[in-house]
Amino acid sequence: MARIVAIANQKGGVGKTTTAVNLSAALAELGKKVLMVDLDPQGNTTSGLGCSVNDRNSVYDAMMARAKLKDCIQKTGVKKLKLIGSDIRLAGAEVELVGVPEREFYLKKLLGPERDEYDYVFIDCPPSLSLLTLNAMAAADSVLVPIQCEYYALEGVSSLMSTIGRVKKTINPHLEIEGILLTMLDGRTNLGLQVVDQVKKHFKKDVFATSIPRNVRLGEAPSHGEPITVYDPRSSGAMAYQALAKEVAARNRKR
Numbered sequence: 463m464a465r466i467v468a469i470a471n472q473k474g475g476v477g478k479t480t481t482a483v484n485l486s487a488a489l490a491e492l493g494k495k496v497l498m499v500d501l502d503p504q505g506n507t508t509s510g511l512g513c514s515v516n517d518r519n520s521v522y523d524a525m526m527a528r529a530k531l532k533d534c535i536q537k538t539g540v541k542k543l544k545l546i547g548s549d550i551r552l553a554g555a556e557v558e559l560v561g562v563p564e565r566e567f568y569l570k571k572l573l574g575p576e577r578d579e580y581d582y583v584f585i586d587c588p589p590s591l592s593l594l595t596l597n598a599m600a601a602a603d604s605v606l607v608p609i610q611c612e613y614y615a616l617e618g619v620s621s622l623m624s625t626i627g628r629v630k631k632t633i634n635p636h637l638e639i640e641g642i643l644l645t646m647l648d649g650r651t652n653l654g655l656q657v658v659d660q661v662k663k664h665f666k667k668d669v670f671a672t673s674i675p676r677n678v679r680l681g682e683a684p685s686h687g688e689p690i691t692v693y694d695p696r697s698s699g700a701m702a703y704q705a706l707a708k709e710v711a712a713r714n715r716k717r
Contacts, residue, residue, distance in 0.1 A: 464497070464580040465714055466573065468598040469606045473618040474589040476610040477645030480680060482586035483510040484699070485606075487689035488707035491544035494581040499534070500548035501569070501598055502588040508547035511538045512687025515547040517612035524572050525559075525597075531572045538576050540689060556593045565593065566633055570601035593624050599629045604640035611657040611673070611703040616664065631697040641713070643706070672706040675699065 469482045478501065486498045499521060500507040507614045508514060513536055519529035526548070534546045559565040573583060585598040599605060605626055608616050630637050642665045662669050674680075677699035683690045690700045 464495075464577045464583045465604070465630060466577070466583040466585065466602045467606050468587055468595075469603050470584045470587040470595055470598065470603040470622065471607055471609070471619070472589055472591050472595070472622055473610075477608045477643075477674060478589065478686075479506045479555065479586055481606070481608050481645065481703075482507050482584055484664075484680075484689045484691065484703040485536075485710065486582070486584045487540045487543055489512075489582055489711065490540045491691055491704075492711060494542065494543045494706055494711065495579065496584045497546065497580045498538075498543065499546045499569075499573075499585045499598075500584060501552070501585050502548060503550050503594075504588070505510060505548045505552075506546065506684070507549070508549070509687060510684040511540075511543075511689065513545055513547055514547045518547065520551065521546045521548050522555055525555055525568050531576060533632050539687075544545065549680040552594070557593075559593060562686050563680055564591045564632065566596045566600045569597040573601050591633055595625075596629065596633075599637060600633045600649070600661040602637060603635070604638040606640040606643060608643045609661055610645050610647045611654045613653065613657075615657045615661060617673070623691065639668050642669045643708070644669065646676050647673045647677050659669060670706060672702060672709050672711055674702045674706070677702075679685065 469478055471478055486496045488498045499570055519534040523529040524531045524534045534545050538545050587595045587598045675698050677697055678695040679694040679700035680690050683693040688695055
């Protein structure tokens with residue numbers, strides 16, 4: 463049965479979508495069957511994997527009961543990695559779901575029948591604590607939180623942790639922290655190293671041993687519609703996400 467992991471941080475620009483694309487691809491390259499769900503109306507995970515929802519059903523169509531979830535799943539350029547894509551129409555879902563009973567559980571109900579088909583399901587959340595993010599947390603077993611190694615690294619994370627705590631109390635008592643991931647680390651600067659120490663002191667064992675460095679190739683890969691492990695497998699960014707994939711797989715074997 464798949465482990466469902468929501469990748470969330472309401473602060474934008476922390477490497478959330480970069481992590482969604484590249485961690486899912488790296489796990490697929492380890493032989494895991496992976497489904498990536500793009501729950502961000504910006505659709506950057508969809509385009510980052512070289513896909514689109516033009517003439518295809520999207521996660522919006524599934525949530526609005528206009529298509530079956532199976533009909534929204536598409537192949538990517540990475541073997542064993544499949545995608546449920548998104549586009550700007552998804553922004554309307556929150557308005558359309560207002561007043562609908564149990565609206566936080568729509569995604570959970572949709573993903574339930576698919577769990578036996580995959581080893582991992584990742585959900586790329588929008589950069590906000592919205593109904594879409596609540597749907598992801600209601601469906602997930604755990605939340606992976608990327609934190610950028612900058613001065614305001616912990617800003618907003620306390621709000622996210624409070625939300626996770628409320629979700630555990632109200633709609634998903636089994637929700638866990640998958641891990642805290644340090645991204646965009648420049649190990650040459652004192653600030654970067656200070657942030658690492660600060661985050662590790664605050665979150666202790668929840669912090670992944672792997673951190674993601676600042677890497678030009680990571681920034682280039684999305685414009686080519688490829689994960690970094692395909693675009694430049696020898697880059698420091700690719701090696702970091704390969705190491706993270708191994709760490710995630712090892713953590714879940716222990717579970």
